[in-house]
Amino acid sequence: MPDQPVRDALTETLAHQVAGRLADVQGPYFGPFGGRYVPEALIAALDELETEFRKAQGDPAFAAELTRLHRDYTGRPSPLTEVPRFAAHAGGEPGDVRVFLKREDLNHTGSHKINNVLGQALLVQRMGKTRVIAETGAGQHGVATATAAALLGLECVVYMGEEDTRRQALNVARMELLGATVVPVAVGTRTLKDAINEALRDWVTNVEDTHYLLGTVTGPHPFPEMVREFHRIIGEEAREQVLDRVGRLPDVVAACVGGGSNALGLFNAFLDDEGVELYGFEAGGEGVDSGRHAARFSGGAPGVLHGARSYLLQDDDGQTRPSHSVSAGLDYPSVGPAHSWLHDLGRATYEPVTDTEAMDAFRLLCRTEGIIPAIESAHALAGALRVGRRLVAEGRTDQVVLVNLSGRGDKDVATAARWFGLLPDAEEER
Amino acid sequence: MVRPAAGRGGGAVSTTTTSRTGARLDALRAQGRPALVGYLPVGYPDVARSVEAVTTMVDAGVDVVEIGVPYTDPVMDGPVIQAAAEAALAAGARVRDVLRVVEAVADRSGGSVPTLVMSYYNPVLRYGVGAFARDLAAAGGAGMITPDLIPDEAGEWVAAADEHDLDKVFLVAPSSTPERLQLTARASRGFVYASSTMGVTGARAAVGRRAEQLVADTRAAGAEHVCVGIGVSTGDHAAEVGRYADGVIVGSALVRTLLGDDPWAARLDALGRVTAELADGVARARTSTTGGPS
Numbered sequence: 001m002p003d004q005p006v007r008d009a010l011t012e013t014l015a016h017q018v019a020g021r022l023a024d025v026q027g028p029y030f031g032p033f034g035g036r037y038v039p040e041a042l043i044a045a046l047d048e049l050e051t052e053f054r055k056a057q058g059d060p061a062f063a064a065e066l067t068r069l070h071r072d073y074t075g076r077p078s079p080l081t082e083v084p085r086f087a088a089h090a091g092g093e094p095g096d097v098r099v100f101l102k103r104e105d106l107n108h109t110g111s112h113k114i115n116n117v118l119g120q121a122l123l124v125q126r127m128g129k130t131r132v133i134a135e136t137g138a139g140q141h142g143v144a145t146a147t148a149a150a151l152l153g154l155e156c157v158v159y160m161g162e163e164d165t166r167r168q169a170l171n172v173a174r175m176e177l178l179g180a181t182v183v184p185v186a187v188g189t190r191t192l193k194d195a196i197n198e199a200l201r202d203w204v205t206n207v208e209d210t211h212y213l214l215g216t217v218t219g220p221h222p223f224p225e226m227v228r229e230f231h232r233i234i235g236e237e238a239r240e241q242v243l244d245r246v247g248r249l250p251d252v253v254a255a256c257v258g259g260g261s262n263a264l265g266l267f268n269a270f271l272d273d274e275g276v277e278l279y280g281f282e283a284g285g286e287g288v289d290s291g292r293h294a295a296r297f298s299g300g301a302p303g304v305l306h307g308a309r310s311y312l313l314q315d316d317d318g319q320t321r322p323s324h325s326v327s328a329g330l331d332y333p334s335v336g337p338a339h340s341w342l343h344d345l346g347r348a349t350y351e352p353v354t355d356t357e358a359m360d361a362f363r364l365l366c367r368t369e370g371i372i373p374a375i376e377s378a379h380a381l382a383g384a385l386r387v388g389r390r391l392v393a394e395g396r397t398d399q400v401v402l403v404n405l406s407g408r409g410d411k412d413v414a415t416a417a418r419w420f421g422l423l424p425d426a427e428e429e430r
Numbered sequence: 431m432v433r434p435a436a437g438r439g440g441g442a443v444s445t446t447t448t449s450r451t452g453a454r455l456d457a458l459r460a461q462g463r464p465a466l467v468g469y470l471p472v473g474y475p476d477v478a479r480s481v482e483a484v485t486t487m488v489d490a491g492v493d494v495v496e497i498g499v500p501y502t503d504p505v506m507d508g509p510v511i512q513a514a515a516e517a518a519l520a521a522g523a524r525v526r527d528v529l530r531v532v533e534a535v536a537d538r539s540g541g542s543v544p545t546l547v548m549s550y551y552n553p554v555l556r557y558g559v560g561a562f563a564r565d566l567a568a569a570g571g572a573g574m575i576t577p578d579l580i581p582d583e584a585g586e587w588v589a590a591a592d593e594h595d596l597d598k599v600f601l602v603a604p605s606s607t608p609e610r611l612q613l614t615a616r617a618s619r620g621f622v623y624a625s626s627t628m629g630v631t632g633a634r635a636a637v638g639r640r641a642e643q644l645v646a647d648t649r650a651a652g653a654e655h656v657c658v659g660i661g662v663s664t665g666d667h668a669a670e671v672g673r674y675a676d677g678v679i680v681g682s683a684l685v686r687t688l689l690g691d692d693p694w695a696a697r698l699d700a701l702g703r704v705t706a707e708l709a710d711g712v713a714r715a716r717t718s719t720t721g722g723p724s
Contacts, residue, residue: 035583037551039506041603041628043580043610187512188502200505205629207605304552304578305503317525318556320502 022271022347023232028221031344033337036220038200038307045207050222052127057229062122069118070233073151078103078234080241085368086381087401090388096397097388100245101371101405102238102266111374111407112234112262113144113215119230121148124211131155131210135199137164137192137258138329138376139171140407141215146180148213156180159198161191164328171411189322192332196306216259217336220307224337231265238402239269246400252387254279255404256379257350258294258329260336262406267348277349280339281383283325284352294323295352296335297343303334310337326355326415327375329407357382359419362409374407375415381405450572451494451544451597451620455655455676458493464672466712467657468492468705469548469681471500472531473523474514474688481534483688483701488535488543490702491709494677495535496575499528499549506577508632510682513689525553525562529569536570544572546599546620551579554587563590573597573620581617588617599623602648604640611651621655621676622648626662632682633663642674665711672715680708 028034036046056062070076080100087099104112124132132154136142142158149156158175162184165172172182188194196219203212217227242250253270255263257280270276285293293299296311303312305320313321313333325331342348358375361382366372373381384403391399409416417423458465468487472480484495500515500523507515528547535545547566554562554574566574573596579587581600591598597620602611605628615622624645627638638661645656658671659679668678687700 036580037578037583038580039577039603039625040580040601040610040614041605041625044603044605044607047607187509187516193503197503197505201508201630204506207628304555306505307578312552314552314556316556318501318553319519320552 023268025338027225030224030338030341033302033308033310033340034221034224035309036307037304037309038220039204041204042207042220045203046220046222048127049123049211049226052123053222053226056123056126065122066119070115074108074114074118075106076233077237077241078106080238080245082245083365083369083371086365087388089364089368090385090392092392092397096392097399097401098246099384099388099401099403100242100250101403102234103405104234104262105371105373105377105405105408109140109144109147110410111140111144112231112265112404113141113407114147115233115265116215116227116230116261117141117144117148117213120211120213120226121152121154124154124213125152127211129209129211131157131206132213133157133159133199133202133210134213134215135159135192135195136171136215137161137195137331138327138374139164139168139175139411140329140374142175142180142182143171143178145213145215146175146178149180150178157202158182159185159195159202161189161195162186163190164192164195167328167415168411170414191323192328193320193323200306216261217264217338218259218306218308218310218334224308227261228264228268228338231261232268234262234265234404235267235269238266242400242402248400249273249276250400250402251275251391252277252279252384252399252401254281254380254384254387254401256281256330256376256406257335257339258283258332258376260339262404264336264338266402266404267342271342271347278342278347279383279387280348280350281353281379282350283323283327283330283379284354284357285324285326287354288352292324293352294325294331294333296333297350298352300333302340305334308334308337310334310340311343326358326419327379329374329376330379351383351386353379353382359416361385362416363420371405372409372413373405374409375412377404377406449597449620451546452655454494454544455621459676462716464675464712464715465493465657465677466491466668466709467494467496467659467677467679468684469496469498469679470684470688471498471511471514471518472528473500473518473521474685475517476521477523477527477530479694480518481531482698484531484535485538486698486702487684487705488539490705492705493543495543495545496548496679496681497528497531497545499525499547499553501550501553504550506630508630508682510633510686510689511631514685525557529565529571532566532569532571541570544597545570546573546575546597547571548575548577551576559586560590563587563594563596567594567596571596573599575599575623577601581613584617591619601625602644604628604638604644608647608651611648615648615651615653618653621657622653623679624648624656624658624675625660626658626671627660629660631660633686634661637661637667637671641671645675665707668708668711669715672712678708678712683708
């Protein structure tokens with residue numbers, strides 16, 4: 001082992017190298033985005049969280065416990081599935097566009113959300129707090145949080161927009177079965193945004209014994225960086241799996257972007273691979289021109305919401321504009337600050353996918369591959385097909401497209417059945 | 431104190447001019463009482479009537495006015511203020527309307543009642559931080575209270591406020607560390623807003639026990655003036671808090687008088703009565719002691 005001065009020099013060199021990697025940028029800022037735009041009352045808790053997170057990062061016992069939970073509880077590594085019958089819809093000759101799905105839908109609780117939740121729940125234990133609160137849109141994060149709370153014996157309260165409790169009644173029942181209290185939020189737009197406001201109010205009031213287990217890569221520092229770290233396993237596994245399967249890196253990596261946690265978790269492993277094109281697909285709702293969408297990069301502008309500076313749907317008075325998506329999980333007016341930074345850097349491309357395009361891709365994956373995706377993930381599937389067709393039109397062959405299947409569609413069966421007219425009350429809902 | 435000649439346009443920023451809010455608090459301290467700081471949102475139930483409400487409050491004894499910009503995502507506010515803000519937005523309230531109300535208060539009081547704007551950061555960011563400071567100063571405003579903007583993120587606002595001699599009121603909370611109390615005391619101008627309790631705005635049965643200690647700690651950290659808000663709703667609360675604070679900030683208890691379906695004149699009467707009760711509270715805050723706070 002080298003002596004101390006040499007070790008220090010090595011550490012410093014490594015630190016410089018790491019500082020140059022997009023994948024390892026630390027908060028509070030991602031370029032001009034991020035920060036901490038929150039009431040002073042929360043700063044002590046955020047500082048405590050950051051300190052505990054940094055300590056945990058350097059603690060092999062923490063890593064070992066998280067690895068054990070990933071393996072024995074979540075079921076990681078999640079598989080990589082090639083979907084040739086689906087990929088055929090990108091056009092070209094067979095094999096021109098190969099599509100691989102990273103199967104986060106096969107995780108315990110049905111989505112990528114469990115990666116972050118288990119990491120934060122272990123931090124809650126380390127901090128000695130006894131209560132967790134969470135926000136949820138589609139319910140995936142709420143279910144994951146209720147699950148981890150049950151596993152570790154924590155009290156759990158989940159805030160959910162009243163509109164979303166109606167859209168995702170099955171997940172409300174699931175959270176309650178797991179012992180959580182679900183609080184419907186009946187103010188504002190009654191969706192995810194307002195659930196986050198209520199969770200922040202609760203946290204300001206009860207911060208001494210309560211951890212806000214935030215579900216995506218937004219919010220005040222350290223959440224955007226910390227949640228990315230807990231999800232980076234998605235991309236690291238997928239990168240290795242693609243290399244193993246096709247002998248090279250993918251040409252295109254695609255994911256849906258609500259807050260952006262599944263996308264950042266996947267993108268992160270490829271951020272410093274210049275040849276890999278990264279695509280994030282936002283909810284285009286009824287079309288960006290309709291005004292009923294959640295396409296922050298097409299229809300928004302930089303601003304501040306929920307503790308971070310980032311792209312935001314807002315009017316010319318700085319009021320948050322209501323967002324819309326067929327998917328409760330993408331129905332959020334802002335986006336994680338790292339995505340805003342990647343957008344402005346030009347490192348990732350963000351495009352809207354309409355409700356109709358997403359539901360068409362949803363049905364296509366069901367019928368060609370026997371996989372029912374979450375409607376969130378269906379946005380990524382539709383976008384991947386669009387990009388695939390573009391690649392074919394450019395005459396590119398032998399293209400490898402990696403798509404994050406961030407969640408499974410069990411929770412969305414009622415929405416999809418109504419969309420496709422398979423339920424008697426279909427006309428009422430459409 | 432006077433502004434140094436190089437203060438504007440030369441790149442240097444001046445923080446040495448007298449704060450209008452601070453001067454008002456000093457004048458009241460000399461009279462042996464704290465200030466009553468009253469909050470109302472702009473645009474509830476509409477802009478014209480919110481002007482009537484604010485002037486009613488001034489006439490009934492408020493010493494410093496706090497005017498809220500209604501915002502879609504007010505995470506520091508409880509249900510009463512949020513309800514008023516939602517209604518104000520639904521009625522079409524705009525950020526620029528706050529300037530009209532500021533002007534109205536300045537006209538009504540002959541400039542003697544400092545008026546602070548309370549705004550979440552995004553509406554100001556969207557308006558343009560420099561433009562907002564310029565227009566607020568031109569309208570006769572004294573400064574701004576920023577519930578979701580901590581000094582760490584406030585470089586742009588601090589520069590703009592300094593350029594236009596505006597007060598910068600940042601918040602401290604019972605959870606603030608001594609280091610953060612110092613940081614906030616240094617960054618603030620006018621006064622430091624001490625949250626009496628951990629939580630959002632709204633009337634409570636009792637004011638947080640930690641408020642008195644927080645005021646003492648904030649003074650020890652260098653703040654010249656500390657006002658206490660959150661949870662103050664009665665004359666007795668005001669008298670209790672006014673014993674040790676430079677000002678008593680009341681929001682929800684005043685806003686509540688304006689909610690509901692009573693005729694507007696009756697609601698204004700109620701607002702005047704509650705304001706007068708609170709003014710009576712601050713007037714007797716220090717009568718049982720030998721002087722103001724040290």
